[in-house]
Amino acid sequence: MIGEFELIARVTRGLEVNSDVELSVGDDAAVVSLQGDTVVCTDILIENVHFKQHWSPAHAVGRKSVAVNVSDLEAMGCRPSSVVVALAFPKTLDPSWVDDFEAGVRDECRTAGVSLIGGDMSSSEHIVACVTAIGDTMGRSPVTRNGARPGDVVAVCGNLGLSGAGLVALQRGFGSPKDAVLEHQTPSVPYGQGRVAAEAGATAMIDVSDGLLADLDHVAEGSGVAIDVDTSLLTTPDAVARVAAATGKPALGFILAGGEDHALAATFPPGTGLPDGWQRIGEVREGTGITVDGAAYEGAKGWDHFG
Structure with missing residues (x-):
């Protein structure tokens, strides 16, 4: 040795x-x-x-x-x-x-x-x-989880669902779909986009590591607001759809709660144009907690090491 x-x-x-x-x-x-x-x-x-x-x-x-x-x-x-x-x-x-x-x-x-x-x-x-x-910080204020306000737009930048789908594939002994497996092995972080979002006026931001809903819930709690996710605005990657079809698991579950995506989720003031590469997925509302299409979400919101 x-x-x-x-x-x-x-x-x-x-x-x-x-x-x-x-x-x-x-x-x-x-x-x-x-x-x-x-x-x-x-x-x-x-x-x-x-x-x-x-x-x-x-x-x-x-x-x-x-x-x-x-x-x-x-x-x-x-x-x-x-x-x-x-x-x-x-x-x-x-x-x-x-x-x-x-x-x-x-x-x-x-x-x-x-x-x-x-x-x-x-x-x-x-x-x-x-x-x-x-x-x-380069002289700017950091973007925390605590600045979201009712009326803000919720947007994401990066991949959602691929890592969770890749984990399920690996757990079942498969090395494909490659897009999903590779994303679980090494996440594709949207480097540079955090700074871009800050300069575009992001009011709150978080790294999507535990699952989209779980992490947006942190923003909602920190900011004292409610956040609603509109699933009609979400895109299902082909690899996620394939794993879902092969396992009988809902594709939406991977996207909303899969975990280890390491995309970025942020809130932006209404009327603010989103930076290139960012996709609107919902809105900030009065109230507390997370809803999906206006209703409570049934199921786990993401990963919890001690859950």
Whole structure:
């Protein structure tokens, strides 16, 4: 088995960093120079909870570990800056898995426009990846969950339902539809659109990670309003329809409550033109809670680790 420090040196060699990174890997801590307030979030991926080795290759796990964090920064309307990655794994794990994981981290960092500036490694019974992401408000106020007002338009940017459909396919031993499986392995975060929404006047925003209804419910609760989703405005991807037909599960359930989409959902003032790539799906109303087509939704609204 390769030694810890040799492995760290191997996976951190030749890191690319953005201009706001003053000191990167190689010291006790990194130094980042930001223009506005600092926005910080963290997420953890645990083997057999968030992924399985025989479902997701190491490269995909590395990409996903970055994507799910930077998606949260996007939801604040800030500019993502950098990430640190902590990885724990069994001593018996093939070092090539770690190499592939780190390659995935680097690839997603390039796609997201963030710098990998450090982290940690340790041994554990199962693979655990914990990423902390840092963003910059660039002098603007962050977009929170608390600003939605009655009359606002509810809109989304990104994929809905594919990840949940991909999970069901994998659970049943299938590697297709590819669009759904790949989306579950590595979510397609609409990078840059959080900032676009903020500049377009978004009043509230959230990353769709637990499920569209569950996350919109967070916005409704935080803002003291009601939100109604109009299903006639939702599009069902072909891969979702195929999984639904094969399993007998309603396609709409994947879209409304599938989870791990990592799309962005936001509210915009009435009369505001939506940015390109954003799709209207409902409206903010007086009251509390979430409705679908004007009625209470029967069924789970999304994922709950302790539910």
